[in-house]
Amino acid sequence: MNSNVLVIIPAYNEEDSISQTINRLVNTSTFDYIVINDGSLDNTKEILTSNQFHHLNLPVNMGIGGAMQTGYKYALEKGYAYAIQLDADGQHDPEDLTNLYEEIQFNDFDMVIGSRFVEKTGYRGSHFRRFGIYYFYMMLRLLSGIKITDPTSGYRIVNRNVIKEFSHSYPIDYPEVEVLVQLAQKKYKIKEIKVEMKARQGGKSSITPLKSAYYMAKVTFFSLIRSVF
Template identity: 40%
Template structure:
């Protein structure tokens, strides 16, 4: 068994998941792969059953992205892994780029490394509302925590054991584990680094942030989640 577990939450990714796993096996052959099938209604589970040398956990009900991810963290704790790689099942994340994150985790001895799309200028295509959200929440993190996080919505992350153990035990693990969770971790003195990575645009399927209404709902929920954290951590902020 590897000391590194790569977790893929998957919901209706039948058109993408096989290619994603093939690339991981080719470029990250030394990691173990866990796919959490979030009660998909397409052929995701059937596709996964045909793939060798992976572990599949199939949820009986749809828990959403965060619920599937936390299921992966619980598995990582139970199996005593040292490092977790968060990885999307839609083909946007590039397996070979995870090497950069792992190197920074070890060389800089930080707790969390985020794969950023925006640390340097590039041609990555981001929707209008996602751009607004990224800049807005990045600014909030800088104002509160005095740390510059250029891509607080990136799900491409590498986590130390102390981090995913905490996530696995959280009773209120957030629906959207983005800027709100990063703020909470920074206030609790966990260290975070970023690394510029390449990402692809989704080829098949629909993003959970697609359309007009979903990004607006996301921003409202994220804003209130941050307010709640600031209230609960008021004493910590005053000493930060």
């Protein structure tokens, strides 16, 4: 362990972008990293192995939640003080890692989220995606009283207390919004800072309009349940 920060990179069928993502991370950061290969069916595993990238292989596809919880369990076991989620598709800019780390290290926060909307950035998403983000922003305000402009952003850093929480309990799929409800109920302190998001560097997003509708319904249902119980 060379750092007290672990960058967790969940990867499912990311053969087109995984090498570029890791190389850019290594060239711009001194943080440790681990790729969680989530049962990829393409050449992701072979690329990770042949390049001797740090990684763990899940035997089957567990979804983003299962992959991230594996990473949090690894971070807890290895004694890391902080863990950061970094997408394998290149959308998250590693140059923002230091800003996320400094914000949580020097201020009293449990989670810091990299946001596309807390300040003006170059991000341009589809109308449907922006509607979904605004929908969850309003849902969080109503259910938890917190104002998170970019609740679906996976670019986030957490401290060791939250690492422990997520190691024990983490939603299986589409976890980003649901865990914010969970943390807000337990009075964890959350902040957003500006980051730049890039276009996917390769591969294909698994989120279709139908899956997005399912995502919104599922997250709303479970968030309502959490807010009541």
